[in-house]
Amino acid sequence: xxxxxxAKILEIISEYPVETQDEIINRLKDAxxxxxxxxxxxxxxxLRLVKTLGSDGKYRxxxxxxxxxxxxxSFMQLFSGSVTxxxxxxxxxxxxxxxxxxxxxxxxxxxxxxxxxxxxIAGDDxxxxxxxxxxxxxxxxxxLKQHTIVS
Numbered sequence: 831x832x833x834x835x836x837a838k839i840l841e842i843i844s845e846y847p848v849e850t851q852d853e854i855i856n857r858l859k860d861a862x863x864x865x866x867x868x869x870x871x872x873x874x875x876x877l878r879l880v881k882t883l884g885s886d887g888k889y890r891x892x893x894x895x896x897x898x899x900x901x902x903x904s905f906m907q908l909f910s911g912s913v914t915x916x917x918x919x920x921x922x923x924x925x926x927x928x929x930x931x932x933x934x935x936x937x938x939x940x941x942x943x944x945x946x947x948x949x950x951i952a953g954d955d956x957x958x959x960x961x962x963x964x965x966x967x968x969x970x971x972x973x974l975k976q977h978t979i980v981s
Contacts, residue, residue: 835863839873843891905938910977918971923959932957946970
């Protein structure tokens with residue numbers, strides 16, 4: 831019953847812009863599922879649903895997996911339009927950006943939650959990325975170079 835309800839909740843939030851738990855309860859009821867607000871609250875936690883801001887300025891439930899995919903997509907758009915070069919030295923990746931863009935690119939990079947990255951520091955047009963190993967720095971550099979505006 832629980833897995834069926836979870837699947838239905840994921841289906842509902844992918845099809846409709848659901849803003850409240852009451853909307854989930856009502857849509858589940860229409861689909862033949864009976865659930866209390868407390869149950870839905872636990873389901874939201876179990877499914878790792880998050881509220882994200884839609885283009886219309888309203889918050890709605892989305893799955894964390896979709897949210898993470900959106901973050902990666904947003905990062906790559908920002909990265910490809912702002913970064914001019916990427917290079918590495920040992921386990922440090924140095925990213926050069928257009929003037930004033932380093933903080934935004936760095937914040938977006940931090941939100942991607944890359945396990946190879948230990949930490950980042952941004953200035954006005956330069957980002958230092960500390961990687962766990964030299965190998966991971968080289969791999970990250972090669973991946974990022976594919977998305978720069980100038981090679």
